[in-house]
Amino acid sequence: MQRWLAAFAVLAQAIWAQKQPFDVKAMFEFKRISEHAVAPDGSAVAFTVQAIDLDKNTKPRQIWTVPLSGGSARALTTEGNNYRPKWSPDSKLVAYVSTKSGSAQVWTMNPDGSGARQVTNLSTEADGVIWSGDGKSLVFSSEVFPECSNEECNKRKLDEEKNSKVKARAYTSLLYRHWDQWQGARRKHLFVVPAEGGTPKDLTPGSRDVPPFSLGGPDDYAVSADGLELCYAINTDANSAMSTNSDLWVVPLDASREPRKITENAGADNSPLYSPDGNFLAYRTQIRAGFESDRWRLVVLDRTSGRVNILTEGLDRNAGSFSWSPDSKRLFFSAEDRGRSSIHMIPVAGGASRPVVSGSSHIDEPQFTRDGKTMVYSEASGSRPVELYRAASGGGTPTALTKLNDDVLARYQLTPMEEIWVEGAERARVHSFVVKPPGFKKDQKYPVLFLIHGGPQGAWGESWSYRWNPQVFAAAGFVVVMPNPRGSTGYGQKFTDEVSNDWGGKVYDDIMAVVDHVEAQSWADRERMAAAGGSFGGYMANWILGHSGRFKALVSHAGVYDLRSMAGETEELWFTNWEFGGMPWQSPETHERWSPSVFAKEFRTPTLVIHGEQDFRVPMGQGLQLFSALQMQKVPSKLLLYPDEGHWISKPQNTQLWYKTFLDWVTEWTRKTSQ
Secondary structure, three states, X not given: OHHHHHHHHHHHHHHHHHOEEOOHHHHOOOOEEEEEEEOOOOOEEEEEEEOOEOOOXXXXXXXXXXXXXXXXXXXXXXXXXXEEEEEOOOOOOEEEEEXXXXXXXXXXXOOOOOOOEEOOOOXXXXXXXXXXXXOOEXXXXXXXXXXXXXXXXXXXXXXXXXXXXXXXXXXXXXXXEEXXXXXXXXXXXXXXXXXXXXXXXXXXXXXXXXXXXXXXXXXXXXXXXXXXXXXXXXXXXXXXXXXXXXXXXXXXXXXXXXXXXXXXXXXXXXXXXXXXXXXXXXXXXXXXXXXXXXXXXXXXXXXXXXXXXXXXXXXXXXXXXXEEOOOOOEEEEEEEEOOEEEEEEEEOOOOOOEEEEOOOOEEEEEEEOOOOOEEEEEEEEOOEEEEEEEEEOOOOOOXXXXXXXXXXXXXXXXXXXXXXXXXXXXXXXXXXXXXXXXXXOOOOOEEEEEEEOOOOOOOOOOOXXXXXXXXXXXXXXXXXEEXXXXXXXXXXXXXXXXXXXXXXXXXXXXXXXXXXXXXXXXXXXXXXXXXXXXXXXXXXXXXXXOOOOOOOEEEEEOOOOOHHHHHHHOOOHHHHHHHOOOOOOOOXXXXXXXXXXXXXXXXXOOEEEEEXXXXXXXXXXXXXXXXXXXXXXXXXEEEEEEOOOOOOOOOHHHHHHHHHHHHHHHHHHOOOOOO
């Protein structure tokens, strides 16, 4: 037996040695799966696959299907960008959004990809398509001029806007720009159109965006099972820059009555979803007004009695994506916990939730076949991108439905995530993930790269990422450490709350406790450590600049530098108001205390500064101020600006340059020196 095991180990090592290092070009080879939708009859799963075309600098998306019983996945579309597949209730058609006619419009096709037919032809384009419960109508969104009541008016105004020689903007209220776009004259509205085509009807006229801006997550609108009613989220507060208070409204799909507000919560009410039997409406809610990172609770509204039941009040974790069981008696939802995400089930009548699909990975987006026997979900880990899985709803071993990336994984060296726990500020337990270089040997010394996540209410997880991918950094020779300090989600709401009004306090101490622990490991080269982060992670890199000389290099991507000017430049003012107890003239001491700019005279560490010029969340001025402070004090520094990017770097060739510049910088300053 020992001889066999030894031979197997030698063979495994030989196979591993034949694999190539994993770099950004290898990352571009992956097929990126999203937006899966289960056919109600259980025949197939439709989903979106995004590929990277580096030469064309594009990321085209196409719609694929795979039989639910198993078999090969295949593409249904090939021309243009095609995404957001949605099955009709009878499973005979797939609605989707496509640009193959020259603009984004709603289309339908047969389940085999044949019979493609364009449903809308709007100058303002279309997005976000869903079916009505009876299959007779399609609901979608379009950004229109609020004063226009027909296509002719919208087209005329678009032409006037395009042809005008004057491009000036004038505003009389806040939130005049958001993330990476200036507020224009148009607003997002929801429309309904007969499934066979016709004239779309605007269901949410007015000057508000419906649904409001979202960074992802469940849809903020839904149609009842009988196809008669639309429920949607809208923020009607006068100053939307200071408000997170979205509420749910309902309107008949035939617009025969005026919209009616059905929630009164001071925080956000989002993600409505009708039960299959039509008796209930589930949604997610945040209790605290003005706090975008309050705990998301799962709520059920009885449509007959009006009674509201907060189902997950006893669960100190966020409720993420969710789905009804076909019998309308249970809800299945994803919940983040200590860097992982699993699927939980909770009875609609109330009671404790319990995990039904879990593991050492990120599991999300549960969906069911109409008979309730099969559940489909997405799963990813830190060493494997998203694939789709099916499992019997009663339990059992999951089966992989897609294996689109197995060939790439077989050719490259990726290493599994490990984890550590340390004692942080006030004796709190602080969790971190660690990714070691391929072929790691514990008796060797390695440079260490600490990655600090954004938010600050966010978290690193056992999941796959195309931004800040730790596998790319590890393959370059670094041990990558990813701490989840105070402010991180998935460790209880109190842990998340404790970063607010304390940006450079306990969270900094938590990170340094992780650094202390790692530095003491036999494999860590304490003379070759670097730290990097984006957004709040960039803020923390800037804070470290003025408070620690332990790192040989820092990278600050879209980092907050000066809190006072940040408050005047940024757009989501509810964030500044919550995190620092008001605006700078209301809480000057807090803004002064936690502003990295105050400590600029202490800057010594070589720093790479990266910023997108279209970043309105953390505006470019923050990066420019930081770079000026570094240069004026002759601190080795470099500024990388992207005129065509916002808060995130998304274009393939820009991404390639980002990784190269990042790795060149940290490698240069952590290179071994002769002793």
